[in-house]
Each structure stands twice: as structure tokens, then as C-alpha cells.
Amino acid sequence: MTGHRAKTLLGAGAVVLVVLAGCSGGTDTPTVAASPAASLPPAEVVERALSDIERYWTATYPTISDGKPFQPIQGGYHPYTQSTPPPACGGEEGVYQPNAFYCPVGDFIAWDAEKLIPELQSNFGQLLVAVVMAHEYGHAVQHRLGVTDQPTVVLEQQADCYAGAWIADAKAGHAGSFTGITPAQIDDALAGMLQLRDQPGTSATNPGAHGNAFDRIRAFQDGVENGATKCAGYNSDNLPITEVPFTRDRDAATGGNLPYEEAVDTIVKDAEAYWAKAYPQLTGKPWTPLKVQPFEPGSAPVCADPDAIANGAAFYCPDGDFIAYDDQKLQALYEQLGDNAVGLLLGDLYARAVQHRRGQSTEGSAGQLTVDCLNGSWTNDLLKRGNQPDATTLSPGDLDEAVAALLALGRATKGTGASGFDRIAAYRNGVLNGLSACK
Ligand SMILES: [Zn+2]
CATH class of the missing domain: 1.10.390 (Neutral Protease; domain 2)
Known part of the structure; x- marks a missing residue:
């Protein structure tokens, strides 16, 4: 994420020379641990x-x-x-x-x-x-x-x-x-x-x-x-291509990642601003600011029936109407996958709050996929901001960090009901089509 730089959806216009030897393999980018199943050579x-x-x-x-x-x-x-x-x-x-x-x-x-x-x-x-x-x-x-x-x-x-x-x-x-x-x-x-x-x-x-x-x-x-x-039927006019180059020196040097504290602060402020605007569109009712609090490992705030993710490391509490997260675990996620993995996780909790506040479910596959779509609708808003000065925008790599976080937080192997494949598709539906796709 970055402060000032604009990022827009590109329709890949220029025709470039085709390089024949395409398909490079190993990169040193962070990856999600996967379960091997190598029974054949x-x-x-x-x-x-x-x-x-x-x-x-x-x-x-x-x-x-x-x-x-x-x-x-x-x-x-x-x-x-x-x-x-x-x-x-x-x-x-x-x-x-x-x-x-x-x-x-x-x-x-x-x-x-x-x-x-x-x-x-x-x-x-x-x-x-x-x-x-x-x-x-x-x-x-x-x-x-x-x-x-x-x-x-x-x-x-x-x-x-x-x-x-x-x-x-x-x-x-x-x-x-x-x-x-x-x-x-x-x-x-x-x-x-x-x-x-x-x-x-x-x-x-x-x-x-x-x-x-x-x-x-x-x-x-x-x-x-x-x-x-x-x-x-694919061609350059009908594919939504989100890949963009770094256009700021700071992005290129940091990989587009804000420092951890600044990232959390920026993400929470932006999610608040987004839902203050989007929640009334969704429900016809005003949005009340949501309390978001970090906690130290083992001392989560009391909540009767938390709507938890990441094995309880983060949750929305319907009774108290607040979000809480394990600060050390969130920082570990940040270090492993990048700042927009934090955005994905906190955005998931905001979307849970939206569902509870409007009296809809977050449970089972359908509830989870609605949460993912709502979360994606916030990303859609981030992508549409263009060149507004001082706007928080996404940097290159942020969408991939979100996908990596979705796979890390909820894969079919972990029995959440919805597969990573389905969750990514639901998130992308919100990213590409916005809030109206999630109702
Ligand atoms: Zn290829």
C-alpha cells in the first residue's frame, strides 16, 4: 500500500514482441506453505x-x-x-x-x-x-x-x-x-x-x-x-489486467510495503472511511465507527461469542461490537506475506462486522464467500481512486498478497467449508465488480 501513488486497472494496450522462451520458475518471493503429496517420481x-x-x-x-x-x-x-x-x-x-x-x-x-x-x-x-x-x-x-x-x-x-x-x-x-x-x-x-x-x-x-x-x-x-x-476468446481488449509497475522509488525499494504500524493504521482508517460510505449504500443505514484493538498473546479481550478467524488470532465480537487481533501474530503475517495480507485479514473482520450489523450470516460456505466478496469490494474502491492526491492506494504486489493471505487463512485442507479456490473467486468478484456484486 502506498500513500500518494495512484494505481489503476490497465487494459493492456501496447502490442509487444512475443518472447518465445517464456515461463520462468523460481523466484524468491514469499510463498504459502503447502502440503506435499509426492507418491510418484x-x-x-x-x-x-x-x-x-x-x-x-x-x-x-x-x-x-x-x-x-x-x-x-x-x-x-x-x-x-x-x-x-x-x-x-x-x-x-x-x-x-x-x-x-x-x-x-x-x-x-x-x-x-x-x-x-x-x-x-x-x-x-x-x-x-x-x-x-x-x-x-x-x-x-x-x-x-x-x-x-x-x-x-x-x-x-x-x-x-x-x-x-x-x-x-x-x-x-x-x-x-x-x-x-x-x-x-x-x-x-x-x-x-x-x-x-x-x-x-x-x-x-x-x-x-x-x-x-x-x-x-x-x-x-x-x-x-x-x-x-x-x-x-482472450485478447487484450477483454482481459482485466491488474498488473502495474512500481512508479515510485520508495515502492521499488520496499516492495510496496508500509512499515507495520503505519500499515495497520492506514488500513483501519481506510476501512472505516470505506464502510462509512458503502454501508449506507448496502443497507440504507448509517455506519457507526468500529473499535479496533490489538491484544498481547493470551490476553484477548472478553467476548461471549467471537466470530473468529486465523484460529482465534483475530475476531469480531458481535456483543461488544468491536474487532480485536493478536498483535504479534498479525505482525508475523505482515512479515511473511506483506502489508496487504494485513489488509486482507482486517478487511475480513470489517466485512464480518458488516454482516452481523445487517443481520446476515458469516457462517458456512455461503457466509464466508459473502464476507470475501464484501472484503473485495473495499479493494475495488482502492483500485478506482486514480490520481487523487493523498489517497491511499494499492501498490504492485498487494493483490497477490491478498490472494496469498486468503490461501493461508482458509484453504480446503483446513476444513473451513469454502475452498481457497472459491474464496479467491468470491474476493475477486468484489474486487472487479464492486459492492453491488455482493448483495
Ligand atoms: Zn508461458
């Missing part, structure tokens, strides 16, 4: 994934190509290591990088079998490995369709969307491998996609840009929910 997971993705495209390609048949990859599949680098791609010599990529000239897919793929599998599970392969195969589909004259960020999101479309097909039981995909496995894969995001501050028009995690997960979910035909 990575090489076998890759092999099964590619074989099933071929099956999927053989069946699906004619539906997006006016009936033309699908031609599988002709140049082969190439695992590589530091001692056996990937094949040359056109005029470019093959050099080792912790990557996976599709080479259009040679029509092959290659991947780092030494580090990237085994690490992704052990950290985030087998499904993420398959998603990476489905993404690369998506680039092969783009070349077969002859639709590569698009900004890189559009092509990357389209490949993510195609990967989601394959997942949906596998989930529907059409796959020989990857049967019985669970919401928890998908949430693990989403957590992995956070690690594969661009570094915060990458411009959407940068030739290597893949999109921030918020946008990439949107594209992936679009594929899961709407299938390959929807993905095939």
Missing part, C-alpha cells in the same frame, strides 16, 4: 500429465479450430539438467535455467527435471507439475491456432486458462491419470502458482510478463469454470 508425473493433456487436446482442439484435427507435439518432450541442457530453440542455444518452456520453432516442450519440477512437486504436489505442463502445452495450442500476435501477458493468461480447462476435464473424470482431484489439491496448485508469478512491479507490457498471481489465478479459474472456448 516427478518424471512419471510429467509423463502421465503430458499424455493426458494430449488426450484432452485431441478431443477438444476441433471445438476451437473450426473442426481442424489436433496435431500433437512433433519435436518431443525434453527433460534437462545442468549437465544435459535443453535442445537449441531456433537460433538460441539451449542453456540451463530453472524453467519449463515451449519452443515454437522446434515444436517441443522442455523442463528443468533437476530442480524446478521436483521442487514444485515436493512443495505443492503433483497437480501443480501437471498444471505447468498443461500451461506449456497451451502455448503449443496457440501456435497451432496461429493466434500468437497478442501481448505476452495475454498469451500467458490464455495458457493458464487452457491449463484450467484441462483440470476441469480431468476433474470430470475423463483423464486416465489425475483422477479424484480434490479441492485441497487444487488449492495447493494455486499456492504454487503464487510462486510462479512475476516479481511485483513487473509491467504488464514487459515482454517477459506472465501476469501477477491475481490475474493468472483468474485466468486459470476461468478455464476451470468455462472451458477452452472461453480461453480461446
Whole structure:
């Protein structure tokens, strides 16, 4: 978050040169811990994934190509290591990088079998490995369709969307491998996609840009929910792209993070101001300022029936009508994920207060998803402020921090009723469409 700088939704306008070797892997950005489920060797997971993705495209390609048949990859599949680098791609010599990529000239897919793929599998599970392969195969589909004259960020999101479309097909039981995909496995894969995001501050028009995690997960979910035909229609005019570069030196130096105390103070003031404006729109009633208090570990203020999140580390108290949070745990979240993880958590509590005050539920999957949408509507307001002087605005990376916090606070593995996948979709609905989407 920042004080003065404006951030707006970009419609990626400029057409940039397509960089062929796309898909960088390891970044040193913070990630959410994930549960590994590595029962097969990575090489076998890759092999099964590619074989099933071929099956999927053989069946699906004619539906997006006016009936033309699908031609599988002709140049082969190439695992590589530091001692056996990937094949040359056109005029470019093959050099080792912790990557996976599709080479259009040679029509092959290659991947780092030494580090990237085994690490992704052990950290985030087998499904993420398959998603990476489905993404690369998506680039092969783009070349077969002859639709590569698009900004890189559009092509990357389209490949993510195609990967989601394959997942949906596998989930529907059409796959020989990857049967019985669970919401928890998908949430693990989403957590992995956070690690594969661009570094915060990458411009959407940068030739290597893949999109921030918020946008990439949107594209992936679009594929899961709407299938390959929807993905095939992507272009720079119909994608909401939220990735923006750092435009202030301070942002670039700090990663866009305010100091902790200042972040909490800014977030609480802004949430108050937002709900003072939005609550009357929602209910026709005025908003009463909400008391927000930190507490030391083990000395939470008394509350008869707290509406708690983060295992009780933060809650809204309906009886006393106040918010309280464990200051040390909130600071730990800040240090792990960034200032807008704090924004996501406090925004969640404000949305709970809104639900209680207007007599609606926060419980079960439906209650949680309404809370997430209301929380997102505040982010929508932050994104719409443009160049107003002294406005609190989001900085690059903030939306990804929110997504990371959603996955950290409520994943399918933790049995909250709503999966991380569904919570991110509900939050994004509020972010992209505003308060009226949440009623
Ligand atoms: Zn790619």
C-alpha cells in the first residue's frame, strides 16, 4: 500500500514482441506453505500429465479450430539438467535455467527435471507439475491456432486458462491419470502458482510478463469454470489486467510495503472511511465507527461469542461490537506475506462486522464467500481512486498478497467449508465488480 501513488486497472494496450522462451520458475518471493503429496517420481508425473493433456487436446482442439484435427507435439518432450541442457530453440542455444518452456520453432516442450519440477512437486504436489505442463502445452495450442500476435501477458493468461480447462476435464473424470482431484489439491496448485508469478512491479507490457498471481489465478479459474472456448476468446481488449509497475522509488525499494504500524493504521482508517460510505449504500443505514484493538498473546479481550478467524488470532465480537487481533501474530503475517495480507485479514473482520450489523450470516460456505466478496469490494474502491492526491492506494504486489493471505487463512485442507479456490473467486468478484456484486 502506498500513500500518494495512484494505481489503476490497465487494459493492456501496447502490442509487444512475443518472447518465445517464456515461463520462468523460481523466484524468491514469499510463498504459502503447502502440503506435499509426492507418491510418484516427478518424471512419471510429467509423463502421465503430458499424455493426458494430449488426450484432452485431441478431443477438444476441433471445438476451437473450426473442426481442424489436433496435431500433437512433433519435436518431443525434453527433460534437462545442468549437465544435459535443453535442445537449441531456433537460433538460441539451449542453456540451463530453472524453467519449463515451449519452443515454437522446434515444436517441443522442455523442463528443468533437476530442480524446478521436483521442487514444485515436493512443495505443492503433483497437480501443480501437471498444471505447468498443461500451461506449456497451451502455448503449443496457440501456435497451432496461429493466434500468437497478442501481448505476452495475454498469451500467458490464455495458457493458464487452457491449463484450467484441462483440470476441469480431468476433474470430470475423463483423464486416465489425475483422477479424484480434490479441492485441497487444487488449492495447493494455486499456492504454487503464487510462486510462479512475476516479481511485483513487473509491467504488464514487459515482454517477459506472465501476469501477477491475481490475474493468472483468474485466468486459470476461468478455464476451470468455462472451458477452452472461453480461453480461446482472450485478447487484450477483454482481459482485466491488474498488473502495474512500481512508479515510485520508495515502492521499488520496499516492495510496496508500509512499515507495520503505519500499515495497520492506514488500513483501519481506510476501512472505516470505506464502510462509512458503502454501508449506507448496502443497507440504507448509517455506519457507526468500529473499535479496533490489538491484544498481547493470551490476553484477548472478553467476548461471549467471537466470530473468529486465523484460529482465534483475530475476531469480531458481535456483543461488544468491536474487532480485536493478536498483535504479534498479525505482525508475523505482515512479515511473511506483506502489508496487504494485513489488509486482507482486517478487511475480513470489517466485512464480518458488516454482516452481523445487517443481520446476515458469516457462517458456512455461503457466509464466508459473502464476507470475501464484501472484503473485495473495499479493494475495488482502492483500485478506482486514480490520481487523487493523498489517497491511499494499492501498490504492485498487494493483490497477490491478498490472494496469498486468503490461501493461508482458509484453504480446503483446513476444513473451513469454502475452498481457497472459491474464496479467491468470491474476493475477486468484489474486487472487479464492486459492492453491488455482493448483495
Ligand atoms: Zn508461458
